[in-house]
Structure formats: C-alpha cells, structure tokens
Amino acid sequence: MHRLDTLFARLFGVFLIAIVLGHFLAFGWLDYAGHGPPNRLPPSMQTPPPNRPDGEASALRPAGPEFRPGPEFRPGPPQSLIDRLSWILGGPFLFQLVALIIAAWVSARLLTQPISQLTVAAQSLSDNLDSPPIAETGPRETREAARVMNHMRERIVAQIQQRGRMLTAMSHDLRTPLARLKLRIEEIEDPQVRNRATQDVDDMIALLNATLDYLREQRSEEPWVLYDIYALAESLVENAQDDGADVRLAGHCRPIRVQAMALRSCLTNLLDNALRYAGHATLELHEDEQYVEIRVIDHGPGIPEEYREVVFEPFYRLEGSRNRYSGGVGLGLSIVREGIERQGGTLELVDTPGGGLTVLIRLLARE
Structure with missing residues (x-):
C-alpha cells in the first residue's frame, strides 16, 4: 500500500484504466456493429433473380435451397482501403482517442494540482517567512517535499533570530567603546590629529550603522x-x-x-x-x-x-x-x-x- 500512494502509481493506474476502457469500447462497438458493413455474398451462394433469364448473377438469393444467414455469420470488414480507413476512424479509433484524451486530462489534473499548490505555498514562503507552514497533503512525494520545506523554513527563521540577537549584541558592544574613544579624542591637543581621529571614528560609526541597517532590512517583514x-x-x-x-x-x-x-x-x-x-x-x-x-x-x-x-x-x-x-x-x-x-x-x-x-x-x- 505504501508504494501505491505515489505519483508514478497514480499515473500508471489512470493510463491503464484508459487503455482498458478504450479497448473495451472498441471491442464493444465491433461486436455491436457486426465488424463493419456487409460485403457481397460469395458466388456459390448467389442465384438468378426471379423473372430473369438463367445465368444472370444475383446477390439476393443463393442457389439451391433458400439461404438464410445464421447467427454465426459475420461479414468481414470492407475490402477497399478507403472503406477500411473510414470504418476504422469512425469506430474504434474514435472511441479510444476520446477515452485517452479524457484520461490524459484527468491524470494531468491529478498530477499537477498538488504540485501547483506546493509551488504557490513555496512562493508565499519565499516572500514571507512568517507565512503559515505548507500543508503536508497530497501524494507521498508532495507530502515529503512540503515537510522538507517546512523544516527548512524553521531552520531559516531560527538562524535569522540568532543573527538578530548577534546584531543587537554587536551594536551595544561596539557603540559604547566607540563613544568613549570619541570623548578621549577630544583631549588631543593637536587640532589636525584630533580632526583626523574624529573623522575616523565617525566613519566607523557610520559603517556600523549602515551595516546594521542593511541586515535589519534583510530580515524585516512589513x-x-x-x-x-x-x-x-x-x-x-x-x-x-x-x-x-x-x-x-x-x-x-x-x-x-x-x-x-x-x-x-x-x-x-x-x-x-x-x-x-x-x-x-x-x-x-x-x-x-x-x-x-x-x-x-x-x-x-x-x-x-x-x-x-x-x-x-x-x-x-x-x-x-x-x-x-x-x-x-x-x-x-x-x-x-x-x-x-x-x-x-x-x-x-x-x-x-x-x-x-x-x-x-x-x-x-x-x-
């Protein structure tokens, strides 16, 4: 039972049913139609028509005792190529074609529907990690893919949260010594050196702020x-x-x-x-x-x-x-x-x- 709940098993089952159904309809039509239109009777079964000279062929009566075809008689298919093609295309081929088209459409729907739902859910997950987990439904392969993606989502969210905590700690740990360093720079007597040192600290603070803003933008969901x-x-x-x-x-x-x-x-x-x-x-x-x-x-x-x-x-x-x-x-x-x-x-x-x-x-x- 575990192997039957797969996309391959569903596809194989649908097409198997389609083939069997197509042949069943074709054979049923052949049996109902009598294998095509009747042919001309063989010469041994022909007799001259009434009120006509003897020797003229007629397909209406057999020679000798009156001939009546029994239930075991089935005339064969038409002999000409055009008649054969029109007979085949108008009968079993049409039945099988319609059956296979319907089966293919149903099988495609059965196969693509869970995949389409998984694609939409994955797109929603990629746009917003706070979206609900993907529903683990459908065939076994689809359920397994949804389970893996939900697990991946949980790990990504956990890593983002951990990175957020690291950013907060880094912001606190770096801003404080930079502020103290900037105050101590004010004690430098040389104005040129003091201005250069102050500019360097300001650049470090600007770099820190820009980096934090960049990482904050990456993890923010508005x-x-x-x-x-x-x-x-x-x-x-x-x-x-x-x-x-x-x-x-x-x-x-x-x-x-x-x-x-x-x-x-x-x-x-x-x-x-x-x-x-x-x-x-x-x-x-x-x-x-x-x-x-x-x-x-x-x-x-x-x-x-x-x-x-x-x-x-x-x-x-x-x-x-x-x-x-x-x-x-x-x-x-x-x-x-x-x-x-x-x-x-x-x-x-x-x-x-x-x-x-x-x-x-x-x-x-x-x-």
Missing part, C-alpha cells in the same frame, strides 16, 4: 498596504526643497499595494544619492495597466555601463576613498534593490538623455 505613491513622492520632494535642495516632481500615478516604509526608505536613499553626486534630481511617475514606474533622474557624472551591476554589491564603491561624505560605505544601492525586489519590483540603472543617470523602478500595480 505588511502590504494600499499606498498613495504620488503623495509619498510629493512629501519627499517638499522635504528636500525645505532643506534647500533642487528637486522636482513630475507625472502622476494611482495608489498601489506596497510595503510603504520600505518604499519610502528606497526613494529617500535614491534622492540622497542624486543630490550628493549631481546636486539636483527629478522624481517622475508613470503608470499603465500593469505597472507603476518611478524614475529618479539626474544630470550628474553617471555610472559607466560596465559598473551598473557591481555597484549593487554590498560595500562596493566606485571611488577609492571611504569618506562617508563623498560616497557613503557602499550599502545604499544594495538596500534599495533588495527593498524593491522584496516587493516584486525591478530596479534598473539607465542613461539620462543629455547625460547623467536615471534609476528606473517598476512596481506591479496591485490594487
């Missing part, structure tokens, strides 16, 4: 809400303009379902990058039936095409210095791309017409 993208863009532009930045807003789009705080963080990071390198930025919104596009446009130095993928790697920076005022620590674009992809969107770097860089975000228009 609920989905219907959010007004235009209101968010308008708020970000107004805040930047209040700080004296050259930022403009263009276009419009409808509200869609997103992770609001993650999207706000991504757009804020992109605007800061544009202002840092170009001194100005334009935020454009576009929409169609399927997607909402957000473009952060600048006319700065841009990024060479051969570097437009590696800049998304953590801690990668185009310039050699590690001055956080000139280029940060190399985590901003990594956080932005992961935040956008976590919402099912895409992020692409393209050239701005006339020079510069455009960050193109495309989000699925969920409502």
